[in-house]
Amino acid sequence: MTDGLYIHIPFCHQICNYCDFNKVFFKNQPVDGYLDALGEELRMMEDQGIFGEGPLTIFIGGGTPTALSVGQLEKLFDSIARSVPKGRLIEFSTEANPDELTPDKLALLKEKGVGRLSIGVQSFDEGLLRRLGRTHGPADAERVVRDARDAGFENLSIDLMYGLPGQTIEQWEDTLDRALALDLPHYSAYSLIVEPKTVFYNLMNKNLLPLPGEDTEADMFRMLMERMEQKGIRQYEISNFAVDGFQSVHNKLYWQNRTYAGAGAGAHGYSDGVRYSNHGPLKKYMNAVAEGRRPVFETHNVTPEEEMEEEMFLGLRMIAGVSADEFRKRFGREVGDVYGKQIRQLEEEGLLSAEDGRIRLTDKGVFLGNEVFARFIG
Ligand code: SF4
Missing domain, CATH: 3.20.20.70 (Aldolase class I)
Incomplete structure (x- = not known):
């Protein structure tokens, strides 16, 4: 669902x-x-x-x-x-x-x-x-x-x-x-x-x-x-x-890296560990439906590593940041065990803070978000 x-x-x-x-x-x-x-x-x-x-x-x-x-x-x-x-x-x-x-x-x-x-x-x-x-x-x-x-x-x-x-x-x-x-x-x-x-x-x-x-x-x-x-x-x-x-x-x-379905030409969706996108050109989209198929053009099975990366670089966009508890519940691992090195480095650079069970951008980090997110991408 x-x-x-x-x-x-x-x-x-x-x-x-x-x-x-x-x-x-x-x-x-x-x-x-x-x-x-x-x-x-x-x-x-x-x-x-x-x-x-x-x-x-x-x-x-x-x-x-x-x-x-x-x-x-x-x-x-x-x-x-x-x-x-x-x-x-x-x-x-x-x-x-x-x-x-x-x-x-x-x-x-x-x-x-x-x-x-x-x-x-x-x-x-x-x-x-x-x-x-x-x-x-x-x-x-x-x-x-x-x-x-x-x-x-x-x-x-x-x-x-x-x-x-x-x-x-x-x-x-x-x-x-x-x-x-x-x-x-x-x-x-x-x-x-x-x-x-x-x-x-x-x-x-x-x-x-x-x-x-x-x-x-x-x-x-x-x-x-x-x-x-x-x-x-x-x-x-x-x-x-x-x-x-x-x-x-x-x-x-x-x-929050939750599931969503996408309908319509070029729409994207994410569910059950699979990201998919529909045909973008109208003709291809409409032809697929006319043939009785869902108009999905490509799918990608998200690996657990990719899912953790996404959790970080999407979650850090929010000012509330990423919850260490949520990360543990979702992946069965400590965020510090997976990303300790990146988090420590970014803390030293003044771009991230890790306090009260949350990892979030600092005021300086908000200006340099893309630089921070890139560090979590393998
Ligand atoms: S071209 Fe259409 S979709 Fe793109 S910004 Fe303008 S109104 Fe929006």
């Missing part, structure tokens, strides 16, 4: 210049055929007993789920209702873009039991939004938060980005001011990573992407943490901040 369920909707009405997710431009795509295939995949998963009494969390991501029309969203939710038991469900989330989350879609999401919205705002600077290739403006984000509240949503989160091309620290401060003025219970903020096969990557290779330097980016991260703390919004993961009771249960399942 899986703890989480991720459902992928790979359609977008615009393609952002930094995005390397599995997505396609909406126009001329077989959207309804895809939704039929997705419904069939969920049915196969249910037949195979993957859901049992149902997942603890459902997360619909993309792409952009709100790129779907109201009718298409209804079809998606009908498929979920048919195949996914909700006996254990404690969190039902959907990603959304500000300019697509219309009042009728909000009403439908509410009616279908969605309780949490994760809205891709990214910035409150008009020029930076254009540069990212986003189609919404700053006012759309403010409007959609008002509309979501009017529709009865309380559990709202927005995503922000920093370290953007040409972004100044003053622009970032302004975005933080406007984001915090919304008084939301949850914020995610990620530094830009320029991924291959994106517009930004090509521009970078031509020296046409004026990224802020590492020091400026670190200053932006510091400002983010300070402003969240001043507002009483606690950092619980490197890039995630929430008031009490509003941490993302679904995302915590990933960092």
